[in-house]
Amino acid sequence: MSTVRSEIAAGFDVQKVREDFPVLKQTIHGMPLVYLDSAATAQKPFAVIDAIRKFHEVDCANIHRGVHELSQRSTAAYEETRSKARRFLNARFTNELIFVRGTTEGINLVSSSWGRHNVKTGDEIVISAMEHHSNIVPWQMLCEEQGAKLRVIPMNDRGELILEEYQKLLNPRTRMVAVTHVSNALGTINPVRQIIEMAHQAGALALIDGAQAAPHMKVDVQALDADFYAISGHKVVGPTGIGILYGKTALLNAMPPYQGGGDMIKTVTFEKTTYADLPYKFEAGTPNIAGGIGLGAAFDYLTHLGLDQIAAYEHELLLYGTEALLRIPGLRIIGTAREKAAVLSFVIEGIHPHDIGTVLDRQGIAVRTGHHCAQPVMDWFHVPATTRASLAFYNTTAEIDALTAGLKKVKEIFS
Amino acid sequence: MVDDLYQETILDHTKHPRNCHAMADATRSAEGYNPLCGDKLKLFIKMEGDVVKDASFLGSGCAISTASASLMTESLKGKTRDEALKLLEKFHDLLTTDSPVTKDMGKLVVFCGVRDYPARVKCATLAWHTLKTALNGTPETVTTE
Ligand SMILES: Cc1ncc(COP(=O)(O)O)c(C=O)c1O
Numbered sequence: 001m002s003t004v005r006s007e008i009a010a011g012f013d014v015q016k017v018r019e020d021f022p023v024l025k026q027t028i029h030g031m032p033l034v035y036l037d038s039a040a041t042a043q044k045p046f047a048v049i050d051a052i053r054k055f056h057e058v059d060c061a062n063i064h065r066g067v068h069e070l071s072q073r074s075t076a077a078y079e080e081t082r083s084k085a086r087r088f089l090n091a092r093f094t095n096e097l098i099f100v101r102g103t104t105e106g107i108n109l110v111s112s113s114w115g116r117h118n119v120k121t122g123d124e125i126v127i128s129a130m131e132h133h134s135n136i137v138p139w140q141m142l143c144e145e146q147g148a149k150l151r152v153i154p155m156n157d158r159g160e161l162i163l164e165e166y167q168k169l170l171n172p173r174t175r176m177v178a179v180t181h182v183s184n185a186l187g188t189i190n191p192v193r194q195i196i197e198m199a200h201q202a203g204a205l206a207l208i209d210g211a212q213a214a215p216h217m218k219v220d221v222q223a224l225d226a227d228f229y230a231i232s233g234h235k236v237v238g239p240t241g242i243g244i245l246y247g248k249t250a251l252l253n254a255m256p257p258y259q260g261g262g263d264m265i266k267t268v269t270f271e272k273t274t275y276a277d278l279p280y281k282f283e284a285g286t287p288n289i290a291g292g293i294g295l296g297a298a299f300d301y302l303t304h305l306g307l308d309q310i311a312a313y314e315h316e317l318l319l320y321g322t323e324a325l326l327r328i329p330g331l332r333i334i335g336t337a338r339e340k341a342a343v344l345s346f347v348i349e350g351i352h353p354h355d356i357g358t359v360l361d362r363q364g365i366a367v368r369t370g371h372h373c374a375q376p377v378m379d380w381f382h383v384p385a386t387t388r389a390s391l392a393f394y395n396t397t398a399e400i401d402a403l404t405a406g407l408k409k410v411k412e413i414f415s
Numbered sequence: 416m417v418d419d420l421y422q423e424t425i426l427d428h429t430k431h432p433r434n435c436h437a438m439a440d441a442t443r444s445a446e447g448y449n450p451l452c453g454d455k456l457k458l459f460i461k462m463e464g465d466v467v468k469d470a471s472f473l474g475s476g477c478a479i480s481t482a483s484a485s486l487m488t489e490s491l492k493g494k495t496r497d498e499a500l501k502l503l504e505k506f507h508d509l510l511t512t513d514s515p516v517t518k519d520m521g522k523l524v525v526f527c528g529v530r531d532y533p534a535r536v537k538c539a540t541l542a543w544h545t546l547k548t549a550l551n552g553t554p555e556t557v558t559t560e
Binding site: 353359371385413414 | 417418420421426429430451452453454455475476477478479532534535538
């Protein structure tokens with residue numbers, strides 16, 4: 001497997017790929033930009049930038065409402081993204097893909113619409129110890145409102161979920177298991193197929209937070225048998241403010257609308273409103289049309305590069321980066337799961353991540369420092385914060401060398 | 416470049432923070448928290464009448480916030496409450512405005528480099544925000560948000 005992977009990776013022309021990303025060609029504080037914060041947001045290729053520009057320059061109109069040419073063009077382009085999302089996630093039906101603002105809104109849609117109707121006093125929701133705040137707080141709010149209980153799958157020292165403990169948490173009161181596919185703070189790739197299967201065996205549903213998985217690996221919601229799967233456009237080299245929530249048809253049909261307004265209705269009188277069919281029932285108001293069209297271009301771009309190629313190349317980067325960082329005395333990598341995406345979260349003895357981030361920035365290197373919206377993860381590892389270098393397919397081993405050189409400078413200043 | 420921020424005095428106080436201990440006979444104390452970077456700080460003040468007789472702190476934080484707490488506790492001793500609050504204002508101006516650096520700030524001028532690092536202003540002011548809470552006698556945790 002790993003030799004196949006490295007052969008695929010060897011055929012990946014990263015220099016050519018970098019030409020597609022205008023933002024990468026700049027200097028920061030006089031040094032070439034080294035962007036290692038793609039887990040926060042990915043940079044955008046020309047294909048996406050151009051699609052958004054073309055919409056505003058040539059096709060701009062509201063969707064679903066006009067008989068005129070522009071409205072038809074914009075509607076077609078926007079709806080085409082829904083079909084692309086179906087193929088990208090391998091959903092069965094196009095109307096199972098709901099446009100949302102991002103992963104956060106996707107999760108909130110489910111916790112509000114599905115949650116309020118299906119979770120009762122004494123019921124239980126299961127999440128994991130490595131969730132992003134966006135997959136903790138909505139469930140906490142739901143539990144508080146409905147008198148339900150939130151239970152948490154623990155993890156081990158490597159940052160892997162402990163499935164035996166998960167099994168013990170499942171019981172007839174479990175209604176929902178909401179777990180991340182890939183951890184943004186640790187890089188852990190969770191065995192979500194198995195997690196979903198175990199949830200189903202207990203009679204519960206499963207929502208997967210796919211924010212960090214979708215940019216880095218082939219996702220197949222049918223093979224996973226996920227009930228809900230949420231992603232953010234801006235992490236898959238698309239624009240901000242747009243994302244996709246996948247849900248199984250039967251579940252979505254049974255759920256009440258999330259917000260009321262235009263577009264989500266069939267008929268409105270002051271006595272009664274009938275709601276639109278899927279997916280429009282969940283899409284009230286004028287959406288982020290430009291974002292949706294840009295997201296379509298992003299799906300095309302990643303599909304064209306090949307998710308398997310991307311995953312293989314990024315895995316090589318991860319191995320290279322891990323080895324390079326471990327040569328730095330006093331550095332400890334937080335998150336050493338055996339199945340891991342290209343996230344390098346670390347601490348250096350005696351030096352605060354904030355200072356590391358500042359010194360690296362002055363050398364043109366962009367990393368994220370802090371708790372990464374995962375405070376419970378920081379508490380578990382007894383660190384207030386980490387420095388995180390998150391890699392994407394447009395990063396190079398030379399950039400990892402720049403990072404390690406930058407960290408040497410950090411150590412010089414603070415030792 | 417980055418040496419403008421991490422001046423020698425700051426590095427010295429980061430590596431060897433002064434007055435970094437609890438104080439059993441403190442008359443006032445307050446806790447500060449910077450949610451952005453997880454920095455936590457507990458400040459102890461001993462007042463005699465209107466004068467700060469002693470000041471100390473405990474906490475874990477970045478180089479800037481640790482050095483700031485260390486230098487602040489040094490500069491407070493012997494100041495009246497009003498003088499301390501005035502110094503706080505001047506310190507804030509030093510970090511956030513282009514006002515010329517005045518001589519009466521003593522060692523605290525080493526923080527003028529923070530001006531060019533807006534993301535770090537909150538690190539430098541955490542101790543001072545906490546001081547304000549302690550002197551005003553509202554005992555809950557302050558945050559820099
Ligand atoms: C694992 C994970 N889940 C959810 C989110 C939230 O995504 P968004 O802010 O795009 O809604 C993020 C983004 O930081 C994430 O990394």
